[in-house]
Amino acid sequence: MSRSDDGQDLFGFKSVGELVARVAPKRPSRVTQRLIDASAEIALSPSEQITYQHTVLCQTGLPYRSPGDDVRLWERSNGRAYLRIEAGGAINPDKGGFVDLPLPFGPKARLILIHLNSEAIKTGSPEIEVEDSMTAFVKRLLRNDPNGREIRTFKDQLSALSVATIRLAVTDSQRAVQVNTQVVTAFDLWFPKNANQRILWPSTVRLSRDYFDSLARHAVPLDERAVAALAHSAMGLDVYTWLAQRLHRVPDGKPQFIPWPSLHEQFGQGYAELRFFRRAFLKVLKAVHTQYPAARFEADRKGMLLRNSAPPVAQRLVLVSKTGSGS
Template sequence: MEIEAESAKEAGTISYMARSMVMATLPHRAVKGSEFVRKNGAYTLSLLSPSNVGLPYGSLPRLLISWVTTEAVRTKERELILGDTLSEFMRELDIVPTGGRWGSITRLKNQMKRLFASSVRATFDDGDSFAVGSVNIVDAANLWWDPKDPKQTTMWKSSLLLGEKFFREIIDSPVPIDMRALKALRQSPMALDIYTFLTYRMSYLSKPTVIPWESLQAQMGAEFSPTSEGARNFKKKFLMHLKRVKLIYNELDVNDQKAGLLLKPSRTHVLKLK
């Protein structure tokens, strides 16, 4: 109701997401190994991480990427200051600091380590043309906070130095989103992916388009098996989370069809600012 009553611009909640992370998304849950691959048509994204660190997964890395992208767009700086204290930074993510092995502090720092140690390799191959490029999300990360005392101010400020290519991409072509929507959907990484993807697609969709279920599964459901049963399970879960997204993005005009998801031109959830 709050989102319907007041636009993101009026509410001051316009945020951004890196386009590359919208086109092919992060793992939804913990996965084995040090490489994760997702596809979107001829576009393939490979997420690589040191084997002793592990791959990022779940909602927290998505919130972190949105914060990084938004802050870079706002400041136009590669070096981002994360705040004087861990508690201060967690407030910006709307996370209540809790301790312990399974507390929010432990989980956030674990996912920050995984995300900032990762690199991305993007390839384009349509059979005729081929292109490949590698991107570091960050070139340097300095996290000096004390997790045992999240309110403690440290001598040095925690900071990130974004990779040059990643910084240029998020500055040149960020995807506008509403931070209130991320907060409302944060319990489900798939719901976050559906929201950001459809917000992006509607920003340039000019005619009704059907996206095959196989393509959507390759893009957002790599954890599901490629069998017919896996495809049914993915579709069922996707449609369940789509209902939640449509409650927030009520101008979204999409329909379930046997061949795939039918997208009709709709007002994008957040208009691009000039």
């Protein structure tokens, strides 16, 4: 049979090998497979591992990516919730003084906050044993042993969170409630002299009393399986926690409409044009819906319509002991 140079015969037919290659299913990426597996697990059984995020952090968010070492202040607001984070510094024993650390950013900073919140809620104490619990948490998220680079990235974000000053505020028509604090008030940081040395977690961190008390009143429960499935995406985690906090509060029979410009303002970091943000957001929203199948909403060219939905985790009474030292 006569063939052209590109492997196609002159009558327009492809070879058998090329046809098989076209119809054979592609192996899903690791991220896609993680979303598929978690979605199946969530559909079959309730969560045994519940994690928590502060309600203000469900409505606002950290930077998606590093804003640059020269950016020392980050502010976000959404409705009645306000967030302000100031980057901090830490003592470096080798240099004999304070060194500036960057603002926390990205999915790993969000995962660390969720982990610290969850340990505090579960133990009823602001003091958290980090070394063992964080390693176990990271292993559950990644579903394998983390490598040195992954551990280092988590370590860097934990350090940035530990020294940052955070201000959380919620307002209503009559008053404003504001917490000015550091999430973490006591910690130890280990600076290896050799960049190839094993990076160690701090043994413990202590949440500030103000943040701990605020968390006890405003913790939003999340399904850890969904958090793990979305661990690659800062926007995905933000959209999931936002829906977890928001949808069950929508009045039944009274859906709430959010136009695209408002969604862009809340989630559109890095997207100058609305059309590019809309495309990215819809892709993320589809992935989030696989992890929160009870979520009821519609999205069209005008915006997003939110309907009353069951929360991703059945509401449980959050009991936090007032024992433990914090400042």
